[in-house]
Amino acid sequence: MERIFADQLGDWKRTCYCGEPRRSSVGQEMVLAGWVQRRRDHGGLIFIDLRDRSGVIQIVFNPEVSADAHEKAKQVRSEDVLGVRGYLAERPPDTVNPELATGEVELSAREVKLLNASQVPPFLIEDDAEVNENTRLKYRYLDLRRPQSLAPLMLRYQMCKAIRDYLDGLGFVEIETPVLTKSTPEGARDYLVPSRIYPGKFYALPQSPQLFKQILMVGGLDRYFQIVRCFRDEDLRADRQPEFTQLDVEMSFVRPEDVFQVIEGMITLLFRDLKGIELATPFARLSWKEAMSKYGTDKPDLRFGLELMDFSSTFQESEVKVFSAAIEKGGMVKGLCVSGGENLSRRELDELTAFVGNYGAKGLAWIKVPLRGPWQSPIAKFLSEKEQGEIRRLTGAKGGDLLFFVADEARVVHEALSNLRLHLGERLGLIRPGEYSPVWIIDFPLLEYDEKERRRVSVHHPFTAPLDEDLPLLAEEPLRVRSKAYDLVLNGVEIGGGSIRIHQVTLQRQILGLLDIGPEEAQEKFGFFLEALGFGAPPHGGIAFGIDRLAMILSGAGSIRDVIAFPKSQRAVCLLTDAPSAVDPKQLKELGIKTVLD
RNA sequence: GGGGUCGUAGUUCAGUUGGUUAGAACGCCGGCCUGUCACGCCGGAGGUCGCGAGUUCGAGUCUCGUCGGCCCCGCCA
Numbered sequence: 001m002e003r004i005f006a007d008q009l010g011d012w013k014r015t016c017y018c019g020e021p022r023r024s025s026v027g028q029e030m031v032l033a034g035w036v037q038r039r040r041d042h043g044g045l046i047f048i049d050l051r052d053r054s055g056v057i058q059i060v061f062n063p064e065v066s067a068d069a070h071e072k073a074k075q076v077r078s079e080d081v082l083g084v085r086g087y088l089a090e091r092p093p094d095t096v097n098p099e100l101a102t103g104e105v106e107l108s109a110r111e112v113k114l115l116n117a118s119q120v121p122p123f124l125i126e127d128d129a130e131v132n133e134n135t136r137l138k139y140r141y142l143d144l145r146r147p148q149s150l151a152p153l154m155l156r157y158q159m160c161k162a163i164r165d166y167l168d169g170l171g172f173v174e175i176e177t178p179v180l181t182k183s184t185p186e187g188a189r190d191y192l193v194p195s196r197i198y199p200g201k202f203y204a205l206p207q208s209p210q211l212f213k214q215i216l217m218v219g220g221l222d223r224y225f226q227i228v229r230c231f232r233d234e235d236l237r238a239d240r241q242p243e244f245t246q247l248d249v250e251m252s253f254v255r256p257e258d259v260f261q262v263i264e265g266m267i268t269l270l271f272r273d274l275k276g277i278e279l280a281t282p283f284a285r286l287s288w289k290e291a292m293s294k295y296g297t298d299k300p301d302l303r304f305g306l307e308l309m310d311f312s313s314t315f316q317e318s319e320v321k322v323f324s325a326a327i328e329k330g331g332m333v334k335g336l337c338v339s340g341g342e343n344l345s346r347r348e349l350d351e352l353t354a355f356v357g358n359y360g361a362k363g364l365a366w367i368k369v370p371l372r373g374p375w376q377s378p379i380a381k382f383l384s385e386k387e388q389g390e391i392r393r394l395t396g397a398k399g400g401d402l403l404f405f406v407a408d409e410a411r412v413v414h415e416a417l418s419n420l421r422l423h424l425g426e427r428l429g430l431i432r433p434g435e436y437s438p439v440w441i442i443d444f445p446l447l448e449y450d451e452k453e454r455r456r457v458s459v460h461h462p463f464t465a466p467l468d469e470d471l472p473l474l475a476e477e478p479l480r481v482r483s484k485a486y487d488l489v490l491n492g493v494e495i496g497g498g499s500i501r502i503h504q505v506t507l508q509r510q511i512l513g514l515l516d517i518g519p520e521e522a523q524e525k526f527g528f529f530l531e532a533l534g535f536g537a538p539p540h541g542g543i544a545f546g547i548d549r550l551a552m553i554l555s556g557a558g559s560i561r562d563v564i565a566f567p568k569s570q571r572a573v574c575l576l577t578d579a580p581s582a583v584d585p586k587q588l589k590e591l592g593i594k595t596v597l598d
Numbered sequence: 599g600g601g602g603u604c605g606u607a608g609u610u611c612a613g614u615u616g617g618u619u620a621g622a623a624c625g626c627c628g629g630c631c632u633g634u635c636a637c638g639c640c641g642g643a644g645g646u647c648g649c650g651a652g653u654u655c656g657a658g659u660c661u662c663g664u665c666g667g668c669c670c671c672g673c674c675a
Contacts, residue, residue: 044632058635078625095633103635120626123609126636129624130610134667187675207675234674358601358671461675515675559668570668 003075005114009033012083012113019055023104026090032057032107033083033115035145036076037125046073050082050107051125053150057102058091059084061109069109079118079125079142085111133561137575140566152563155274156551160227162273163247166266172223172249177212179205179229185517185525186462188232191242199592205231208544210461211529213250214501217540218532225249227547236570239493239549239560243568247550249498250542256486256500259543260440263488263496267438274554277436283488284439291441296334296418298444301492302437304430306421308334308414311405314390319382322363326407333407334417335365337395338424341402342368352404355423361406361416367391371399422492436553438490443467446483447514455516460485462515463508464499465541478514484541495550498543505533 015030037049037056046061059082061073069084076082086109097103122139123131127148136143143149164174183190183204190204206212208230216224226248233242251259264281271277284302291300294307312332315323323333338344344352353364367377374380375388383391397403406416425431446466447456458464460483466474470481484500502508508530512522522530551563561567568574588594 038635038637040634040637042632042634042637043630045634046632047634047637049635056635060633062632064632092633095635097635100635120608124625132605132609132667135609137667185675188673210675232674235672237674238669240674360671458675464675569666571666573666575667 003077003117005080005117007083007113007115009083009113009115012085014083017054018050018052018057019101021057021088021102021105021107023090025088026105028088029085030088030107031083031085032059034081035118035125036078036080036082038078039073039076041074046070048073048076048082050084051145053147055101058097058100058106059086059109060089060106061112065108066110069112072112072114073109075114077118077120079121079145080114081116081118083113083115084109134569134575137561137567137569140576144565149562152551152555152557153565155555156547156563158274159270159551159554160547162270163225163227163266166269167223167225167249167262170223170262172225173221174226175216175221175224176226177206177209177228181206181212182525184211185521186458186515188234191231191233194591194593196591207232208246209248210463211526213248213542214463214537214540215529215532217250217252218535218537220252220538222252223250224542236568236572238558239552241548241560241564241567242572244560245547247496247545247547248542249544250540252538252540254500254539254541256442256484256541259498259500259541260486263543267488267490270550270554271436277434279436279438284437286439286441287443288441288445288482289443292414295421296414296416298441298487299489299492299494300418300439300441301422301425301431302439303432303435303491304425306336306338306425306430308336308417308421309394310334311391311394314387314394315407318387319384320365320379322365323405323407326409329409331407331409332413333405334413335395335403335405336417336421336424337397338402338404338428339398340400341424341428342370342400344402352420352423356406356416356420359415359419360412361408363406364416364420365405365407367397367403367405369397369399369401369403436491438488441487441489442485443482444485444487445479446470446481446485446511447478449479456514458511458515459483460497460499462511462517463501465502465507466511474510474514486543488543488545490553493549493553494546495553496543496545498541500539500541503533503537503539505530505537508533 012031014033018032018034021030032050034050034052037051040047044063048059048061049056050059061070063070084107086107088105089108091104091106121142122135123129123142125142125145127146180193180203183192183202187207190207193203193205195201195203209226209228213224228246228248229243230246231243236242260282264283268279268281271279286300288298291298293310294300296308310332311334312327315333316327318324326333349366356364365379367375367380369375391397391403395403404420406413445459446464448459450457456478465484467482467484473481486498487494488496502511509522548560548563552560555563557563566574566576573579
């Protein structure tokens with residue numbers, strides 16, 4: 001039988017949140033409202049735990065206090081919405097509930113309004129209820145009633161508010177930029193929005209407000225920021241959603257150090273206010289080259305050592321053919337030394353071999369260094385005395401250690417070993433919980449060669465300025481030019497990235513040329529921008545932060561979906577609304593669009 | 599596009615080498631109960647084993663396909 005509750009709030013005004021009443025308010029008349037967490041019907045007395053976002057309070061329905069309220073409470077079920085008027089009472093001492101913030105008091109109900117009935121919820125609204133994510137997301141409104149699910153969103157809000165206050169204090173101005181904008185080449189796949197007024201033409205949703213913020217600098221804004229939604233039509237990951245939020249920052253007349261200073265102040269503030277953690281400043285700085293060499297990645301996790309070591313010169317002429325052959329072909333041999341790793345089983349070593357296979361490594365060589373006796377290793381018998389000596393010298397390996405080696409082209413070696421390093425770091429418990437190691441990665445290469453596209457592409461983006469000292473290399477050896485780009489990496493997560501931009505149109509055209517973007521294409525794609533640079537663009541630079549990833553780190557969330565109110569599934573579907581969905585043929589006709597699917 | 603993993607009651611899960619009527623806990627429904635707070639006690643309902651083929655005397659279990667959740671590779675200037 002369907003239960004229908006038709007009471008209205010009427011002139012009732014809620015006194016406070018359910019989680020707030022304390023002993024100091026005992027005796028006061030109160031109106032509370034919320035959802036029914038649980039009902040305990042003793043036949044005579046009925047207890048109801050009433051919940052809102054602030055917490056839970058116990059309501060007592062005693063027929064001797066109000067027969068009418070007690071009668072109504074009999075009909076109440078989980079997740080029904082109630083308003084209750086009554087007196088706050090002190091609980092009898094032996095019934096105090098120390099688990100509850102409101103556990104010393106209870107509301108004695110005089111009058112109750114049944115404001116809405118709820119269907120039986122598909123899952124229990126409790127923190128420790130483990131529910132499949134698809135069910136949680138389909139009923140996200142129920143999921144959000146759990147403090148555990150709401151907390152990351154609350155923290156995210158506090159984070160954004162603190163950022164706004166901080167930047168405001170430094171004279172930054174938040175300005176909105178268009179969401180319906182122009183598709184730009186380079187970068188990720190665009191989300192397109194068809195134009196009705198110009199059939200066959202499309203807006204693109206911004207991947208970032210890059211050009212607009214630079215144009216704001218040309219406009220003399222001097223210090224801009226925006227917390228802004230960005231869109232990239234690429235496949236999802238645990239830390240990637242098709243729409244995500246950036247903190248976008250841009251400043252005029254600045255050097256990288258000026259940007260670092262502003263951002264370090266902001267990040268330390270967030271950790272201090274939101275986590276009570278004091279981060280040391282200035283943050284570490286690591287050149288891209290050093291990061292790649294020591295960690296095999298441009299986003300190293302500095303919470304633990306386990307650095308990569310280069311054995312290329314050791315194995316140049318090695319009898320271990322996979323090593324020497326890789327070097328011969330222009331590749332390298334690198335490895336790492338796992339202190340105390342000797343007790344890994346053969347099976348575990350096989351698993352690690354399969355693991356590096358994910359990243360293209362064709363194998364994983366290992367050497368166990370026992371406390372006494374000869375090395376145990378499939379390659380041991382091929383290693384010369386000299387090589388063994390070199391390995392000892394380079395690694396400092398002692399009894400109980402385990403050495404890993406990967407030989408391949410540099411890219412594969414670095415991919416494989418950097419991921420192996422992270423994997424081992426986690427698995428061997430090298431990461432101390434609660435530790436945060438921010439580091440700026442600087443001096444990125446400006447360009448790299450894309451084998452698939454057979455042309456140079458930007459490592460950061462086409463508007464990044466080269467290092468002044470490398471400008472002379474631009475014409476002859478452009479791939480050796482470093483840039484004024486920087487990333488902020490925290491515990492192995494790239495949380496922000498930016499650069500000092502090119503502010504002179506001549507240099508900008510030259511860079512576009514190096515990217516094989518000819519004058520005509522440049523004119524068509526960013527003519528407006530090049531023109532703007534020509535009207536006195538100031539030197540400027542900035543940075544963009546992944547707000548979602550920052551919120552993940554600060555809240556300890558395991559997935560980006562935890563810090564987004566209505567996230568999409570891995571197949572980019574909104575499980576709540578079922579978007580994307582088919583549209584009315586009339587809508588398509590109006591837009592001049594025909595689908596070509598069978 | 600590829601690899602891995604999961605899908606059994608509303609939820610979380612169990613289900614043996616393929617074998618009779620698919621189980622548990624919580625939730626739900628009914629009854630009793632005036633100090634519970636994971637209330638308790640008694641009783642009850644609830645299943646397209648994701649979907650579709652195939653193998654078999656017989657499929658929750660095996661095979662293939664497909665759909666969906668999650669993780670990863672590719673992709674993400």
